[in-house]
Amino acid sequence: MDHAIIDQAADRQLNVEPYWMPFTPNRHVKADPTPRIVTSAKGAYYRTADGRELFDSLSGLWCCPLGHAQPRIVEALRRQAETLDYCPAFQMTNPVTLRLAERIADMAPDGLDRVFFTNSGSEAVDTALKIALGYHRLRGEAGRFRMIGREKGYHGVGFGGMSVGGMVANRKMFATAMIQGVDHLRHTHDYAEMAFSKGQPAWGAHLADDLERMVALHDAGTIACVIVEPLQGSAGVIVPPLGYLQRLREICTRHGILLIFDEVITGFGRLGAPFGADRLGVIPDMITFAKGITNGIVPMGGVIVRKEIYDTFMTGPAAAVELFHGYTYSGHPLAAAVAHASLDLMEEGDLFARVRELEPILEGAVHTLRDEPGIKDIRNFGLTAAVDLEPTPGQPGARALRVFERGLREGILLRFTGDTIAMGPPFISTPAEITGMIEMLRGLIRTEA
Ligand SMILES: Cc1ncc(COP(=O)(O)O)c(C=O)c1O
Numbered sequence: 001m002d003h004a005i006i007d008q009a010a011d012r013q014l015n016v017e018p019y020w021m022p023f024t025p026n027r028h029v030k031a032d033p034t035p036r037i038v039t040s041a042k043g044a045y046y047r048t049a050d051g052r053e054l055f056d057s058l059s060g061l062w063c064c065p066l067g068h069a070q071p072r073i074v075e076a077l078r079r080q081a082e083t084l085d086y087c088p089a090f091q092m093t094n095p096v097t098l099r100l101a102e103r104i105a106d107m108a109p110d111g112l113d114r115v116f117f118t119n120s121g122s123e124a125v126d127t128a129l130k131i132a133l134g135y136h137r138l139r140g141e142a143g144r145f146r147m148i149g150r151e152k153g154y155h156g157v158g159f160g161g162m163s164v165g166g167m168v169a170n171r172k173m174f175a176t177a178m179i180q181g182v183d184h185l186r187h188t189h190d191y192a193e194m195a196f197s198k199g200q201p202a203w204g205a206h207l208a209d210d211l212e213r214m215v216a217l218h219d220a221g222t223i224a225c226v227i228v229e230p231l232q233g234s235a236g237v238i239v240p241p242l243g244y245l246q247r248l249r250e251i252c253t254r255h256g257i258l259l260i261f262d263e264v265i266t267g268f269g270r271l272g273a274p275f276g277a278d279r280l281g282v283i284p285d286m287i288t289f290a291k292g293i294t295n296g297i298v299p300m301g302g303v304i305v306r307k308e309i310y311d312t313f314m315t316g317p318a319a320a321v322e323l324f325h326g327y328t329y330s331g332h333p334l335a336a337a338v339a340h341a342s343l344d345l346m347e348e349g350d351l352f353a354r355v356r357e358l359e360p361i362l363e364g365a366v367h368t369l370r371d372e373p374g375i376k377d378i379r380n381f382g383l384t385a386a387v388d389l390e391p392t393p394g395q396p397g398a399r400a401l402r403v404f405e406r407g408l409r410e411g412i413l414l415r416f417t418g419d420t421i422a423m424g425p426p427f428i429s430t431p432a433e434i435t436g437m438i439e440m441l442r443g444l445i446r447t448e449a
Contacts, residue, residue: 036048041068077338100115108274108287117331120156125155125288127325128288134313149163150227167235190203205244228245230282233264234265237422245280260285264291274352293342359380362434365435411440412444421441423437
């Protein structure tokens with residue numbers, strides 16, 4: 001039997017017990033797993049074991065903007081596997097990875113032109129934090145050890161990303177293991193000031209001054225970096241107020257603090273430009289990326305850094321390793337080949353422009369939900385949107401779970417966190433699919449009021 005090919009028609013019951021599912025209520029799901037088992041995917045749709053078709057409203061987990069089973073990607077993967085399926089990442093390299101670093105550097109904002117590869121967003125974040133610490137140390141400022149994140153931030157699940165992250169559920173079990181000297185800016189979501197904003201809220205630039213408060217408290221000479229998502233994705237699409245990121249940039253520059261944009265979600269087109277930095281007009285010192293670079297087909301992440309940061313490491317004997325950090329699979333050739341195919345498809349399809357065309361369609365449609373029962377807030381920017389549902393009294397998260405589960409029965413895979421439904425449809429979606437997605441959600445919200 002070839003275990004690599006699952007017989008989709010197999011009538012034997014799959015055993016769900018050995019698999020510990022990540023970020024999942026295992027007992028709840030395993031009590032009735034069938035609706036959750038996906039057996040194939042094509043374009044913007046999944047097909048489940050029991051034959052339902054589901055619209056992919058979050059492009060996987062924000063990672064499949066080009067849709068599934070793209071023939072060009074499948075072919076690139078096959079060809080690369082036949083040509084060079086692995087190459088050691090340390091001391092050795094290969095053409096496809098070299099060309100990808102060059103290509104990403106060319107796409108990145110001015111001045112960011114050195115690329116370090118990882119396999120995930122979490123690893124990209126931990127790498128960027130280490131680079132920030134090393135950079136200051138090499139410049140004789142080892143006292144800059146503090147790392148500043150933001151409330152509601154999500155930077156993955158490594159010890160670094162967890163510590164600078166700002167989601168209490170991800171932190172409380174591991175509170176004793178948090179990295180020392182981490183602090184958090186306040187988040188920018190304020191219902192009273194910005195509910196139902198379309199695009200960037202007008203209120204809130206001054207919230208960046210929180211960083212000045214931290215400088216006053218800790219002294220700038222102890223702060224290495226600030227890390228923020230330009231748009232907070234996992235917390236449920238929290239859009240940066242107009243002028244907020246500009247102000248954060250000014251304060252970082254004034255105090256010699258490195259600014260890291262975690263663009264694991266916003267990188268490679270989600271906001272209608274190569275990076276969120278481009279769309280929002282603010283250039284950080286480092287960008288972390290993952291997800292969309294390979295259309296989610298083979299894991300890959302990375303950090304793009306300013307040349308001055310890279311050059312700071314290029315000291316000491318030329319034959320000595322400059323950064324004692326890296327992963328067995330850094331710049332994996334299969335991931336690199338798939339990344340090239342994904343970038344080709346984005347370029348040839350002019351998909352960043354397409355995102356900008358779809359943005360007003362999504363905005364117009366999602367805000368029509370405002371008058372449905374129990375809607376607390378609606379937000380959107382780029383090809384992202386979120387709807388906050390009024391929770392069922394005394395049962396936080398229960399309403400969104402009901403909406404999600406009914407959605408599975410009715411043909412849509414939604415993403416929820418707490419009572420927020422977040423959407424980030426594939427760039428290849430048609431206008432009718434975008435409005436259809438919102439109409440499906442409307443039906444679910446009404447039924448699960
Ligand atoms: C902004 C951001 N950073 C980091 C991560 C972690 O990425 P991964 O799950 O690939 O480790 C995510 C994942 O959603 C993310 O959204």
